[in-house]
Amino acid sequence: MSASEGQRPFTLFEWMMAFRYLRSRRREAFISIISWLSFFGIMLGVATLIIVMAVMNGFRTELLDKILGINGHLVIQPIDKDFTDYKDMVTRIEGVDGVSFAIPFVEGQILASAAGGSSGALVRGMTEADIKKLNLVSQKVLQGSFDDFDDQEGIALGSRLARTLGVVAGDSVKLISPNGAVTPMGVAPRIKAYPVKAVFEIGMSEYDGTFIFMPLEHAQTYFNHDGKASAIEVYVDDPDAVGAIRPAIEEALGRQVYITDWRFRNVTFFSALEVERNLMFIILTLIILVAALNIISGLIMLVKDKGSDIAILRTMGATRSSIMRIFMITGAAIGFVGTMAGFALGLVVCLNIESIRQFVSWITSTELFSPELYFLSKLPAEMNFTETVSVLIIALLLSFLATLYPAWRAATLDPVEALRYE
Incomplete structure (x- = not known):
C-alpha cells in the first residue's frame, strides 16, 4: 500500500481491515461477545422505540377517531333561549364553508334495566338520517338495523351495554329517568319500556357500554323537550381547523350560543397522552445510548488487542486518519446493521401487533389489553x-x-511503543 493510496478516505483497504476486525477469532472471543451485545442492544432499542411510538400513535389516532366519530367537532348549546328553531339553525350552519354537516339532538341520563341487570346510560335522541351520517355507529351494527328507525318506537344499544343488560335485538329494555311528569307530590320518575331495534359496536368500551340512541321525536317526548333540541353537533372537514371556522358559525347563527370544540373538551386527556409519548421517546432512547456505550467499550478493547497490528500498519505507510477510519467503519458497521435489523423487527411487530397480543394472551392466559382500562377493543399500531x-x-x-x-x-497509538515488547 502506497502512502498516496492511504490518503484517500474510505478506501477498499480500510473497508477490508474493518470487516476483518469484525470477524471473530478464538483469542478475540470476548471482544466478539461485546460486539454482538452491542448489535443486539441497538437492534432491540430501535425496535422497542419504533413499536412503542407506533402503539402510542395508534392509540391516539384510534381514540381521536372514536371520540370525534360519535361526538361533534363543535357542540353548540343555547344560552338565552331554547333551540326551538334547530332545523333552521342546522341549515345556516351547514352553509358555512368547511362544515360537513350538523346534527341536532336531545340528550339525557337514565337508568336502563332489563332481566339481565341494570346500568346507567346516556340516551341521545337523533333522526335516522343523522345517525346514518355517523359511520362509526351506522356501519358497526351487530344486530338489527337502523332502517325505519324514526317510524318505530325503539332504541339502539352499544354492545357492552347490551351484554350488561343481557338483551339482544328484539328484547325490551326499561328506561328510567328522574325527570318525569310533575305531580302534586313532586316530580315522578318516568319509566317506559322500549324494544331494542339495533345493537352496535363502536370499538371503544366507554361508548359501547354507555350510549343508547332513540328517535329524536320520541326522545323529545321522553325528556319533556317537545319541539326543542338540547344541542347541535357540528362536524367539519378538518378537525384541526375548528378554531378558524368557529367565528363564521357564530356569525351565521346570529344569536348568543355557547360553543365548545373537541380540543377544549378533551384537552386534559390528549395532553396527558402527548406528555407520556414524549417521555417514552426520551426514556427508550437511553436503551440505544447504552448499546452505543457497548460499542465504545468493545472498540477500546479491540484497539488494545490490535496494538501491534496498528503499529505494523503505520510502519507500512498507513496514515493516522486511515487507522482512525478503519475503526470508525468497524464500530459504525455494528450500529448500522443493528439499526436496520431493529427497524425490520419493529416493522414486523407493528404490522402484526394484534395477532402477537392475542397469541401472548393465549399463552399466558391473561388479558394484556383490557378494554375496560384502555377504552379500545384491540391494540392499535400506527x-x-x-x-x-x-x-x-x-x-x-x-x-x-x-x-x-x-x-x-x-x-x-505510537508504533514504537506498541512494538517495543513484541
Whole structure:
C-alpha cells in the first residue's frame, strides 16, 4: 500500500481491515461477545422505540377517531333561549364553508334495566338520517338495523351495554329517568319500556357500554323537550381547523350560543397522552445510548488487542486518519446493521401487533389489553414516517459518535511503543 493510496478516505483497504476486525477469532472471543451485545442492544432499542411510538400513535389516532366519530367537532348549546328553531339553525350552519354537516339532538341520563341487570346510560335522541351520517355507529351494527328507525318506537344499544343488560335485538329494555311528569307530590320518575331495534359496536368500551340512541321525536317526548333540541353537533372537514371556522358559525347563527370544540373538551386527556409519548421517546432512547456505550467499550478493547497490528500498519505507510477510519467503519458497521435489523423487527411487530397480543394472551392466559382500562377493543399500531426516520437517524448518529474516541485512540497509538515488547 502506497502512502498516496492511504490518503484517500474510505478506501477498499480500510473497508477490508474493518470487516476483518469484525470477524471473530478464538483469542478475540470476548471482544466478539461485546460486539454482538452491542448489535443486539441497538437492534432491540430501535425496535422497542419504533413499536412503542407506533402503539402510542395508534392509540391516539384510534381514540381521536372514536371520540370525534360519535361526538361533534363543535357542540353548540343555547344560552338565552331554547333551540326551538334547530332545523333552521342546522341549515345556516351547514352553509358555512368547511362544515360537513350538523346534527341536532336531545340528550339525557337514565337508568336502563332489563332481566339481565341494570346500568346507567346516556340516551341521545337523533333522526335516522343523522345517525346514518355517523359511520362509526351506522356501519358497526351487530344486530338489527337502523332502517325505519324514526317510524318505530325503539332504541339502539352499544354492545357492552347490551351484554350488561343481557338483551339482544328484539328484547325490551326499561328506561328510567328522574325527570318525569310533575305531580302534586313532586316530580315522578318516568319509566317506559322500549324494544331494542339495533345493537352496535363502536370499538371503544366507554361508548359501547354507555350510549343508547332513540328517535329524536320520541326522545323529545321522553325528556319533556317537545319541539326543542338540547344541542347541535357540528362536524367539519378538518378537525384541526375548528378554531378558524368557529367565528363564521357564530356569525351565521346570529344569536348568543355557547360553543365548545373537541380540543377544549378533551384537552386534559390528549395532553396527558402527548406528555407520556414524549417521555417514552426520551426514556427508550437511553436503551440505544447504552448499546452505543457497548460499542465504545468493545472498540477500546479491540484497539488494545490490535496494538501491534496498528503499529505494523503505520510502519507500512498507513496514515493516522486511515487507522482512525478503519475503526470508525468497524464500530459504525455494528450500529448500522443493528439499526436496520431493529427497524425490520419493529416493522414486523407493528404490522402484526394484534395477532402477537392475542397469541401472548393465549399463552399466558391473561388479558394484556383490557378494554375496560384502555377504552379500545384491540391494540392499535400506527407507524409515523417522520418519527421512524428520526429514530433511525438517532440510532445511527449515536453509533457513529461512539466510534470517535476509540478510533482516535487507535490513530494516536505510537508504533514504537506498541512494538517495543513484541
